[in-house]
Amino acid sequence: MSTGKAFVGVSTCRMPKNGNEYDSVSRYYSEAAANVAGVMPLGIPALGDQLDNDALLDRLDGFLFTGSPSNVEPHHYRGAPSEEGTQHDPARDATTLPLIKKVLDKGIPMLAICRGYQELNVVLGGTLYQKVQNQPGKMDHRADMTGTIEDRFVLAHEIELVPGGVLAGLMPDQKVLVNSVHAQGIDQLGEGLAVEAYAPDGLVEAVSVSGASAFALAVQWHPEWNASDNKLSNAIFRAFGNACRERATRR
Numbered sequence: 001m002s003t004g005k006a007f008v009g010v011s012t013c014r015m016p017k018n019g020n021e022y023d024s025v026s027r028y029y030s031e032a033a034a035n036v037a038g039v040m041p042l043g044i045p046a047l048g049d050q051l052d053n054d055a056l057l058d059r060l061d062g063f064l065f066t067g068s069p070s071n072v073e074p075h076h077y078r079g080a081p082s083e084e085g086t087q088h089d090p091a092r093d094a095t096t097l098p099l100i101k102k103v104l105d106k107g108i109p110m111l112a113i114c115r116g117y118q119e120l121n122v123v124l125g126g127t128l129y130q131k132v133q134n135q136p137g138k139m140d141h142r143a144d145m146t147g148t149i150e151d152r153f154v155l156a157h158e159i160e161l162v163p164g165g166v167l168a169g170l171m172p173d174q175k176v177l178v179n180s181v182h183a184q185g186i187d188q189l190g191e192g193l194a195v196e197a198y199a200p201d202g203l204v205e206a207v208s209v210s211g212a213s214a215f216a217l218a219v220q221w222h223p224e225w226n227a228s229d230n231k232l233s234n235a236i237f238r239a240f241g242n243a244c245r246e247r248a249t250r251r
């Protein structure tokens with residue numbers, strides 16, 4: 001008999017260590033998925049075209065595209081070459097970019113966070129600022145990476161939710177404080193994306209996919225951090241979990 005548990009694919013990053021290479025994901029994404037969304041998180045190895053994406057789409061009820069310190073390679077969005085020494089993850093790009101397109105086409109619920117949010121924008125033809133802090137009038141959205149993990153994910157700036165949007169439907173407050181751990185951000189908006197929130201400097205901080213047949217939300221900040229206790233984070237993961245469970249019942 002079905003447990004009713006929804007099974008959710010979680011993106012991983014190809015991380016070199018000690019001469020080996022690991023496909024890894026921060027535990028905070030897995031914990032938020034399991035404990036707040038109430039789904040079963042399953043890591044998707046960064047195998048690119050070695051993965052049978054159609055088999056994944058047939059068996060999974062949702063997808064969570066996570067953050068990462070690495071940047072999407074600029075050639076995916078007609079961007080200028082990255083500065084020397086920039087951290088990339090071509091294995092992840094080769095895995096998530098085609099998968100996001102298929103997930104949207106098939107109408108499977110998805111939640112995209114930080115790098116995942118940027119990947120969604122690129123998949124839909126948008127572009128990225130490679131260093132938001134160097135853009136005239138833009139804030140520095142980076143975090144203190146030298147301190148503790150708690151220092152990294154402190155609440156850093158307000159966002160303003162767009163009235164009538166998905167996020168506004170989850171949260172009564174129009175202005176909310178969020179953490180901020182990114183140097184890149186949406187420049188040109190991808191086709192079919194609706195802005196859900198803005199930072200005080202006008203940077204887009206969240207989007208949804210207009211006309212999507214399933215939950216399709218992407219945010220630049222990190223709702224997986226403190227997901228149980230932070231009101232907006234909790235609402236986002238619960239809404240995502242509900243959408244995945246609804247699909248599971250129909251599968």
Ligand SMILES: N[C@@H](CCC(=O)NCCCC(=O)O)C(=O)O
Nearest residue numbers: 067068069070114115182183184
């Ligand atoms: N590299 C991109 C995306 C940023 C991102 O996903 N940050 C999460 C980092 C999580 C961690 O390092 O603990 C950018 O800089 O915009």
